Amino acid sequence: MRRPGSRPSPSASAAVGPGPALRLGIALLVAFAGGLICSLVRLPVPWLLGPMLALLAASKFIRIPLRWSGSLRNAGMIIVGYSIGMSFTYPLLAEMARQLPAMLLMTVLTLLVSVLFAVVLSRMGGLTFPTALTGCIPGGLSQMIVLAEEMDNADLTAVSLLQVTRLMMIVICVPLLAFSPLFHFGAGSAGPGALEEAAADVASWSGMFPNIFVFAVVAVISAWGGQKIKLPTAMMLGPVIGVAALHLSGFEAPALPSVLLNAAQFMIGGYVGLLLRPDSLSRKSLRTLALAVTTGAMLIAIAGGLAWLLAKLHPLSPQTSFLSLVPGGLDQMSLIAHEIGADMTIVAGYQLFRVLFIFFAVAPLLGWYLRRLQRKERLRSDRAGPAKA
Template structure:
C-alpha cells in the first residue's frame, strides 16, 4: 500500500484545518457558556494551535473583511435620526473621554518606558488605545521606533480587551440590576432566514460598494466604516434593512476571531518576559481606567453602565460593536464614541506625535 502524501504547507489544507479548529473552539465556548463564544472561542483556538501544532493556521484577511462588512451593516441599522441627534449632543463628552484616555495612556507610557528601558516614543506609540493599524503605520513612518514592540503592545492590549471586556460585562458588576438600553431598537435579531426581506440584497450591494469606496478613500477600518455609512444613509433615508439571523452574526464573529487569534507573534520580540508582562499590565490599567470613565459618562448622560463601559473601553469599534449588539446596549452611542476616538486618533494624534517626537529628539540631543 502506497503512502499518502499530504502537503501541510498547502494554503487550502491549512485553511480547512484552521476552519475546523475555529468551529471546535466556538462550540467549546458555547458549551461552557462563555460570552460571545463565536468570537472568543475561535480566537483562543487558533491562538493555541498556532503555537503547539505542526500545521500552521492560515486565515486570510479577506475572510476577516467579510465579517467586518456584516458587523458594519448591523451597526449601521442602529443609526436613526434620533440616534444621530443624541450623538451630536454628546460630541463634547466624546472629545473629553478621548483626550482623558489618550493622556492617561501617555502618562502610563512614561512609567513603562522607565521600567523596561525601551525609549518613550516606542512605548507611547504602542500604548495609544483604539488605533491598532494607524499606530503601526505611524511606527513605520517615524525613524527609531521599534515596530515589533509597538505591534506587540497594541495587539496584546486588543486581545486583552476583546477577552476580558465580555467577561466584565457578563459579570455581576454590570449584569446585577442592569437595564439594557433598547431605545434605539438595536440588538434585535431574528433566528429565521425566512424573515429576511428582499431589501437585504440592496443593503448587501451598498455595503460592499461602500467598503471598497472606504478603502479607496483610505478611511480607518474601511470594511467596517464603509458599510456603517452606507447602511446609515439608507436607514435614515427611509429604507429599512432587516435584522440578521443569529447564525450570520455567529459566522461574522468566527471570521473575525480567526484573524485576531493569529495577530499575536512574539518570535522577534526582545526581552520577552518583561515586555509581555508590561503589555498585560498596560491592558489591565487601561481597562480599569475605562471603568472610571464609565462612571463619569453614566453621571453626565444617564446611559446604562454597560453602554457607558463599552463606549469608554479602549478596544476596536468592531469588537465593541459585537459585544454591544449581544448585550443589547445602545449600539449607536457605543459606536459613536468608538468612531469619534478612531477619527481623532486617525487625523489628530499622528501629526501631534510626529511633532512631539521631533521635539523629544531635539531635547535629548541637547542633554
Template sequence: MKNSPKSLDNKWLRFSVTLITAFVGGLLFTVLHTPIPWLLGPMAAVLIGARFGKITFYWPVQIRDTGLIIVGYSIGLSFTKDALMQIIAKLPSMLLMTTLLVFFCAGIAWVVSKLTRVDYPTVLTGSIPGGLSQMIIFAEEMKGIDITTVTFLQVARLMMIIFVVPFLILGPLFHHSGSGGATDVVSKAVQTSGPIFPNLLLLAIICVFSAFLARKLKFPTPNLLGPILGTAFAGISGLHGPVLPASVLDVSQFMIGAYIGLLLKPEKLENKAKIISLAFLSGLLMIAGAVGLGFLLIHFYHITPSTSLLSLAPGGMDQMAILAHEVNADLSMVTGFQLFRLFFIYFVVPPMLRLFFKVGARKFKKTA
C-alpha cells in the same frame, strides 16, 4: 508569478487546519458558556494552535473582511435619525472622554517605558487605544520606532480588552437586567426593518461598495466603517434592511476571531517575559481607566453601566459593538463613542505624535 499547485495545496491544508482549530475553539467556549464564544473561542484556539502546532496557520484576510462587512451592516441598522441626533448632542463629552483616555494611556506608556527600558516613542505608539492598524502604519513611517514591539503592544491590549471586558460586563458591577437604551434601538430597528428581498440585496451591494470606497479614501478600518456609514445613510434615507439572525452574527464573529488569533507573535520580541507581562499589565490599567471614566459618564447621562464601559473601552469598535449587541447596551451610543475615538486617533493623534517626537528629538540633541 502564479502559485504552483503544490503551494495551493499547502495553503488549503493550512487553512483547513486553522478552520477546524477555530471551530473547535468556538464549540468549546459555547459549551463553557463564555461571553461571545464565537469571537473569543476561535481567537484563543488559533492563538494557542499557531504557537504550538507543527503547521503554519493561515486565515485569508478576505474572510476577516467579509465578517467585518456583516458586523458593519448590523451596526449601521442602529443608526436611526433619533440615534444620530443623540450622538451629535454628546460630541463635547466624546471629545473630553477621548482626550482623557489618550492622556491616561500616554502616562501608562511612560511607566512601561521606564520599566522595560524600551524607548518612549515606541511604547507610546503601541499604547494609543483603538488604532491598531493606524498606529502600525504610523510606526512604519517614523524612524527609530520598533514596529514589532508596537504591533505586539497594540495586539496585546486588544486581546486583554476582548477577553476581560466581557467578563466585567457580565459581572455584578456592570450587569443590568433592565431594558436600557439598546432595547429601544433594537426594537426601532425591528419596527423599521424592511423585507429580505429586495432590501437586503440592495443593502448588501451598498455595504460592499461602501467598503471599497472607504478603502479608496483610506478610512480607518474601512471594511467595518464603510458598511456602517453606508447602511446608516440608507436607513436614514428610507431604505431599511432586516435585522440579521444571531447565527449569522456568530459566523461573522468566527471570521474575525480566527484572524485576530494569528496577529500576536510573541516569538519575535526581545526581552519577551518582561515586555509581555508589562504589556498585559498596561492593558489591565487601561481597562481600569476606562472603568473610572465610565462611572464619570454615567453621571453625565442616564445610561446603563455596560453602555458606559463599552463606549469607552480602548478596544476594537467591532468587538465592542458585538458585545453591546449581546448585553442589550445602547448600540448607537457605544458605536458613536468608538467611532469618534477612531476618527480622533486617525486624524488628530498622528500629527500630535509627530510634533511631540520632533520636539523631544531636538531636546535630546541639545542635552547630548
C-alpha cells in the same frame, strides 16, 4: 517590511510546507471547534472568543503555520458594519450630537492616561519614549506601526507587543467583565438607539428579502469606497455610512438572523486569534510583556471608572458606557454590545469618535512631536561627536 501578525506569502509557504488552502482549512476547523466548545460551556460571545483562543493556542502546538483569509475578516466586518448602520435613526443621531462633548472629554482623558503609561513604561521598561508612546496610544495596531516605522529609535517589536497585548486582553477580559455584576451599578436606559432584546434571534430569513439584496450591494460598494478614500477601519465604517444613509432615507433595512452575526464573530475572531503568535512572545522581553499586561489591566480598570462617570452624565446602561469607553476595536466592541443587549450604535459612536479623533488629530500631532524629538536627539548627538573628538 511585513506587517506584524501577518503570514508568509503563499509562494513562500508552499515551498516549505502545506499549501495555503490546507493551512486555511486547518485553521477553520480549529476555530470552529473553539467556537463550539465556548458555545457549549456558555462563555460570552462564544463565536468571537472561541476561534480567537483556539487559534492562539493552536499556533503554539501545531507546527503547520496556520493561515486566515483577509477576505473572511473583511466579510465579517461588512456584516457588523451593516448591523450598526441599520440601527441608526434620527433620534439616535440627535442623541449622539448631544453627547459629543462627553465623547470628546472621555477620549481626551483616555489619551492622557495612555501618555502617562508611556512615561512609566519608558522609565521602568527600558524603552525609548517614542516606542512606549506609539505602543500605548490606543489608535490601532497598523496605524501605530506605520508611525513607529518613521522613527529611528522606535522598537517595532515592542510597539507590536504592547498594542497586541492590550488588544488581546480587552477582547478576552471585557466580555467577561461586561456580563459580571460589576457593571450593574445605578440605573440607566440603553438610549433611543437601543436594539430590541434578542432582535436578531427572532429575525427570519424570509423577512430579509428582497431588501437585503439592495443593502448588500450598498454595503459592499461602501466598503470598497471606504478603502479607496482610506477611511479608518474602512471595511466596517464604509458599510456603516452607506447602510445608515439608505436606512435613514426611508428604505427599511431588515434585521439579520443570529447565525449571520455568529458567522461575523467567527470570521473576525479567527483573524484576531492569529495576530499574536506565542512562539514570538517567548523571544520578547519578559519585563516588557509584564508591563504591557499591567498597563492593559489598568487601562481596562480606568475605563470602568470613566464608564461610571459617563453613566452619571448620560442615561446609558452600565454595559453601554463601559463598552463605549474601553479602547478596543470598533468591530469587537460592537459585537460584544450586540451580544449583551447594550446599545450597539452608541457604543459604535463612541468607539468611532475615538478612532477618528486619533486618526485625524492625534496621529498627525504625535508624528510631528516624535519627529521633532528625533531631530533634537540627532542634533544633540552631532554636537556630542565633535566635543568628544
